[in-house]
Every structure is written in C-alpha cells, then in structure tokens.
Amino acid sequence: MKFSMRKFAMIPAGLLVGKASAATSGDFNVLSMNVAGLPAILQSNEVPGDKATNAGTIGSKFVEYGYDIIHVQEDFNYHAYIYATDDHAYRTATSGGVPFGSGLNSLANFDWVDFTRVKWDVCSDASSSDCLTPKGFTFMRTRIDDGVYVDCYNLHADAGTEAEDETARNSNLEQVASYIDTWSIGNAVLVFGDTNSRYTRVLDNITVFANQNGLTDPWVELIRDGVVPTVETLCDNPSNNTYCETVDKVFYRGSPVVNLEATYFNYESTKFLQADGNILSDHNPITVNFTWSSSSSLRQSNFLGGPHGTWFSDVPALASISKPKASVLTFSGANRLDSVGVKLTDGTTFTHGGTGGNVATLTLGSSEYWTSAKLCQGSYNDQTRNFYILATTSSGKTLSSGTATSDCATFTAPSGWQIVGFVGQDGDEMDQLAFVYAPQ
Ligand SMILES: *[C@@H]1O[C@H](CO)[C@@H](O)[C@H](O)[C@H]1NC(C)=O
Ligand SMILES: *[C@@H]1O[C@H](CO)[C@@H](O)[C@H](O)[C@H]1NC(C)=O
Numbered sequence: 001m002k003f004s005m006r007k008f009a010m011i012p013a014g015l016l017v018g019k020a021s022a023a024t025s026g027d028f029n030v031l032s033m034n035v036a037g038l039p040a041i042l043q044s045n046e047v048p049g050d051k052a053t054n055a056g057t058i059g060s061k062f063v064e065y066g067y068d069i070i071h072v073q074e075d076f077n078y079h080a081y082i083y084a085t086d087d088h089a090y091r092t093a094t095s096g097g098v099p100f101g102s103g104l105n106s107l108a109n110f111d112w113v114d115f116t117r118v119k120w121d122v123c124s125d126a127s128s129s130d131c132l133t134p135k136g137f138t139f140m141r142t143r144i145d146d147g148v149y150v151d152c153y154n155l156h157a158d159a160g161t162e163a164e165d166e167t168a169r170n171s172n173l174e175q176v177a178s179y180i181d182t183w184s185i186g187n188a189v190l191v192f193g194d195t196n197s198r199y200t201r202v203l204d205n206i207t208v209f210a211n212q213n214g215l216t217d218p219w220v221e222l223i224r225d226g227v228v229p230t231v232e233t234l235c236d237n238p239s240n241n242t243y244c245e246t247v248d249k250v251f252y253r254g255s256p257v258v259n260l261e262a263t264y265f266n267y268e269s270t271k272f273l274q275a276d277g278n279i280l281s282d283h284n285p286i287t288v289n290f291t292w293s294s295s296s297s298l299r300q301s302n303f304l305g306g307p308h309g310t311w312f313s314d315v316p317a318l319a320s321i322s323k324p325k326a327s328v329l330t331f332s333g334a335n336r337l338d339s340v341g342v343k344l345t346d347g348t349t350f351t352h353g354g355t356g357g358n359v360a361t362l363t364l365g366s367s368e369y370w371t372s373a374k375l376c377q378g379s380y381n382d383q384t385r386n387f388y389i390l391a392t393t394s395s396g397k398t399l400s401s402g403t404a405t406s407d408c409a410t411f412t413a414p415s416g417w418q419i420v421g422f423v424g425q426d427g428d429e430m431d432q433l434a435f436v437y438a439p440q
C-alpha cells in the first residue's frame with residue numbers, strides 16, 4: 001500500500017482528532033478466496049492433504065503476499081488455523097462452523113464501521129446443500145484513509161445449475177443489489193466473493209450489479225476488453241491464464257467523493273499451493289489492484305456515532321450543485337442530538353434525524369463559510385448515538401445543540417474547503433454522522 005501527496009497542516013493540538021491531513025490518493029489491493037473449509041467428513045473439495053494444515057498455509061500466504069482487504073468464503077471449520085498464521089490488523093469474528101456460520105470473513109489492513117451479516121432470503125438444495133448453513137453476504141464501510149471509505153460486500157451465492165439453484169442465485173444477487181441501493185447511496189462500492197455465477201448462466205442475472213448499481217467487473221474491463229462473454233470458458237486450477245472465467249468475482253464503483261480505478265486482475269492460484277505443489281482450495285483465488293484519488297469537488301470526514309438507524313447521503317444531490325455554500329444551519333437537540341440541517345445558498349435544504357429537541361439556527365454571511373464541527377457521542381439504550389454538535393464558521397461564529405460528552409471529535413474542512421452537507425445514519429435522532437466538504 002503506497003500513498004502519495006500526504007499533506008500535514010498545522011493544527012492546534014486540541015483539534016488533532018478528525019484532522020484534515022489526509023492523503024488524497026493511493027492504492028490498495030483485494031483478494032477473494034473460497035477457502036474450502038467445509039468439514040472434511042462432509043466435503044473433501046477434491047483438495048489433497050489435511051484441511052487444518054492447508055488452512056494454516058492459506059493464512060501464511062495471506063501474510064506473505066500482504067493483500068490489503070481479503071474476503072474468504074466457506075471459512076467454516078478450519079477458521080482458527082487461518083487466523084493462527086494470518087496477521088492482518090482487522091479481522092471479523094467468525095460466525096461459526098457448519099451448520100451455524102455463513103463461512104464469510106474479512107481480513108484487512110483497514111478498519112471499518114457498520115459491519116453487518118445478512119442471510120439470503122432464498123436458498124436451494126436442488127444440487128448441493130446450500131440451505132445447510134445460513135449463507136448470505138456481509139457489509140462493512142471500510143476506511144481506506146482519513147475520510148476515504150469504500151463499502152465492501154462479501155458474498156457466497158447459491159451453488160448449482162438446476163432451475164431452483166438459478167432462481168435462488170438470481171434472488172441472492174438481486175438481494176445484494178437492493179441492499180447496495182439502500183445502504184451505499186453516494187458511496188464507492190466493492191463487491192467481491194463467490195457468486196457461483198458465470199456470465200453464460202444468464203438466468204442468474206449477474207449483470208444486475210452493472211445495470212442496477214453501476215458497478216464494473218475488472219476482469220471484463222481489463223482482461224476481456226469490456227465485452228461480457230457469451231461463451232463459457234472454464235478455468236483449470238491452478239489456472240495458467242486470466243482469459244478463462246471463474247465464479248469468484250470482483251465488482252466496483254467510485255463515488256463523487258473518491259475515484260476508483262482497477263489497474264490489475266489476476267488469478268493468484270500459483271501463489272496458493274501446498275509445499276508439494278498441490279492446490280490449497282478448489283477455487284482459484286482472485287486479486288485486483290486499485291488506485292484511488294480524492295475528488296476535487298467533494299470530500300468527506302470520518303464518522304462518529306453508532307451503527308444504528310438508516311443510511312443517508314447528501315453526496316448525490318451535492319454532486320449536481322455548482323459551488324454549494326451553506327447559508328443557514330439548523331440543529332435541534334436536548335439530552336442528545338435530534339436533527340441536523342443545512343440550507344444552501346441555492347435554496348437546497350438537507351435535514352436528517354427526527355422532529356424532537358430545541359431548534360437553534362445560525363445564518364451565515366455571504367463570505368462566511370462553515371469550516372469545522374465538533375461532534376460528541378454517547379450511549380443511550382445500549383446504543384451509541386450522536387449527543388452533541390458544535391459548528392464553527394470562518395468568522396468564528398458558533399452554533400451548538402444537544403449535550404456534550406467526554407467522547408468527542410472535531411472535523412475541520414481541508415484548507416480552502418467548507419462543510420456543505422452530511423452523510424450518516426439516522427432514525428428519530430442522529431445515530432452516526434460525517435461531514436461533506438466542498439471547495440469554498
Ligand atoms: C498489486 O498490488 C500489490 C500490493 O500493493 C503490489 O505488491 C503489486 O506489485 C501490485 N501489482 C501490480 C501488477 O501492480
Ligand atoms: C436483471 O436485473 C435487472 C436490473 O435490476 C432487472 O431489471 C431485470 O428484471 C433482472 N432480470 C432478471 C431475469 O432477473
């Protein structure tokens with residue numbers, strides 16, 4: 001992982017949390033691997049050797065090649081052996097072996113918020129025991145750098161090619177696509193996992209991610225010249241070429257805040273071999289390298305608050321407004337923060353949260369910008385929520401709402417930028433909040 005153009009501004013010590021000194025470009029890579037971790041007594045996966053030993057080798061390969069974000073599937077009964085040899089700083093806790101877990105886990109060099117496991121609405125036992133375990137997908141909002149987030153989805157869709165399998169898989173993929181439409185509005189997205197689909201299995205509708213969510217498959221983009229295959233090309237394992245198609249796939253999109261570009265696609269099969277040259281899994285692991293860069297028109301802060309409520313984003317609306325600028329701030333709160341709102345000079349108004357609390361407003365002058373915000377969080381009914389906000393403008397005016405706690409962070413727009421909107425999660429109060437920045 002390399003970063004360029006790091007900028008360190010002079011910032012008062014008290015404001016160091018949530019500072020605006022983030023990198024504005026960099027690169028990272030991802031790996032998706034079905035690790036064939038069903039109990040050996042149920043399924044050999046036609047992989048020679050001892051599954052526990054192989055799992056340990058897989059974990060050590062994760063370290064050796066240093067992938068930044070890894071999604072594993074079928075990580076069931078040999079999970080502990082993978083984690084014993086792997087050393088990624090951020091890893092999901094297993095949801096269990098067969099028949100309790102989903103087999104989905106993530107290992108990353110980056111932290112995340114809002115990790116969620118979702119079970120499929122539909123499964124089929126027509127050609128394999130897909131209903132034996134609660135398969136599905138996972139979601140996490142991964143922080144690549146300060147204020148740079150990518151929503152990462154891992155999945156393991158229904159297997160087989162009987163009619164009921166196709167119906168289940170079509171439903172599974174559509175379920176992820178719908179979730180993206182709700183929970184990733186305005187965000188960069190990465191979907192990578194075992195889709196059990198090929199473009200030639202047209203009933204699956206694997207193109208749903210392109211057609212519904214605007215995602216690109218880097219394998220189609222970089223290896224197949226952008227043309228979706230109509231002829232099946234099966235891969236050997238290990239694969240000696242990238243032209244063939246596997247069911248393990250990556251899809252991505254950038255956002256108005258962060259540009260993403262895929263630069264490299266590969267089957268990593270020959271890196272994942274046993275000492276005697278045998279395979280470690282019945283799937284070819286796939287990797288994609290990405291470069292990212294911050295937009296020159298919109299950026300965002302880190303988040304503060306808890307993983308509750310419903311996702312909202314002012315980013316899509318802001319992306320179509322030329323030179324947005326705050327003219328009136330409206331907050332309401334009492335014991336906690338009930339709502340936040342901003343009216344822009346063009347009349348656009350963004351309001352999030354509920355209707356309770358005492359209303360406070362601040363009108364900004366024509367050359368006055370909203371430049372920083374202090375947020376505090378606290379616990380209510382065992383859930384973390386936003387309790388307090390203090391906005392400060394370029395002329396030093398302030399507006400506050402709610403009740404301060406000892407758990408706060410201050411978010412300051414990069415030099416020459418200003419706060420123009422919000423992203424986060426809300427219900428009848430504010431659960432989680434980050435700020436959207438635009439140039440002054
Ligand atoms: C892909 O990314 C990894 C990790 O940053 C790097 O080591 C590798 O050289 C990259 N490969 C290519 C072909 O760019
Ligand atoms: C495939 O996905 C598209 C985009 O969401 C949808 O309009 C279409 O109905 C789906 N087709 C099938 C056969 O599921």
Ligand SMILES: *[C@@H]1O[C@H](CO)[C@@H](O)[C@H](O)[C@H]1NC(C)=O
Nearest residue numbers: 235236238239240241242243
């Ligand atoms: C890959 O393996 C296949 C089957 O063994 C062989 O026909 C093909 O020539 C090989 N391709 C390359 C690029 O080595």
